[in-house]
Amino acid sequence: MEYFIEIKNLYKKYKNAEDFSVNDISLTIDKNEIYGILGPNGAGKTTLISMLSGLIKPTSGQFKIDGLSHHRHGFRLRQIMGIVPQEYALYPTLTARENLMFFGSLYGLSHKKLKTSIEESLEIMGLSKFADKKVDQFSGGMKRRCNLIAGTLHNPKVLFLDEPTVGVDVQSKKAIIDHLLDLNKKGTCIIYTSHHLSEAEEFCTRIAIIDHGKIHASGTPQELIGKVTHAQNLEDVFISLTGKELRDVVV
Template sequence: MSNDTSIIQINQLYKQYKDADYFSVNNLNLAIGEKEIYGLLGPNGAGKTTLISMLCGIIKPTSGNFSINNLTYEKNAFEIKKTIGVVPQEYALYPTLTARENLLYFGSMYGLKGKNLREKVATALYQLGLLKFADKKIDTFSGGMKRRVNLIAGILHEPLILFLDEPTVGVDVQSKNVIISYLKELNAKGTTIIYTSHHLSEAQDFCTKIAIIDRGTIYAEGTPNQLIQETSGAHNLEDVFISLTGKELRDDV
């Protein structure tokens, strides 16, 4: 599934927030290949969300550089924004609007309109089991239903690269299975997926490649099977994760 062509190239990337005593991202180097399902895994505060926020153009690096599909934000911010889709962990939906109204609004923000937009919305709602609820208000939806609408909002413009921050957190098993199946279909059609999660068994099955991040740097990278085989005594990805990042609690306030 992966190949040698990097669609994201990160070089000596650093991020230190104002008044912070440490770097949230610390001399991070990474190449992500086209059509990967690439997992960024790490404890709370490891730097995953900061890294994704930089790649999405939400915050600026302290130093270092990166390119997305051979483009940089300094020169090609508008083109990159069209290339990527972002599905945040928090619901980015208007609760008093219906699912369809939300998606028509977000689709129009990407420049989609008319019959093309309406058909894309209806098709995605159908594929994710939500068409019969299309005209119900979001604030009546369960967590799993909101999660699925949140996902659709980030993919209507058919992005080349999709960033997912905890896409299955707090959802029921059925919703999780529908979401993962849908993401695998997107990937099979050519979408590169960058994914963070605390569900290590899900990541083990879902990802083609994984980087384990802690304290803003990469501790290990490879396919799930490679990481398990290379870690002494590891039977699964959770064993690898604990071996590399330790058992210390990472409570954060």
């Protein structure tokens, strides 16, 4: 069986680091999935996502997305993926529409198609009446929604999300999740990281919990809960597998 994403024996060690940030990870992900990569601070999840999205190179190992190898098809891979980082990837002194026109142009969409996609997306995300306001005037939830639009204008086959609902109000969170579910129904595979475990439990079709660069468990949320004695939810599973030690990180 050929999976949409196939990861085999992936490693990453940064220069001068003592340990591997990603240590022999192998995963398969289906086309229609919303796959959660969950772990404490410093677990390796951001490094894993960064390799899959082409931002950094693996130390060793390989992966394919939609049959495309990261070794041979880097440009084609970038064309089929969308990336929505935790930090806002927007120019604050530009309007929402100007931002989206700029980022959309990077995907090679025709002017007509891009304009249509922008108008539809602004309407869906409740931002139409603010389209010509500068982004630095937006609330956190508005910026987060605009950030999501910027990464999905080209209807990517795979979408990488890093904390897509962090710091937003309940209404913005619902709008974001509903839009992501709709994208998934239309054929976008979603790879998702978050510290919101209750959200992940409801949102994800399958989950891998990683720590110290290794996968400690994977399966559907209910499968994971069923594997841990007395676990009532995904948070119980997470604590059981990764421990109660604080993972504060000083950069």
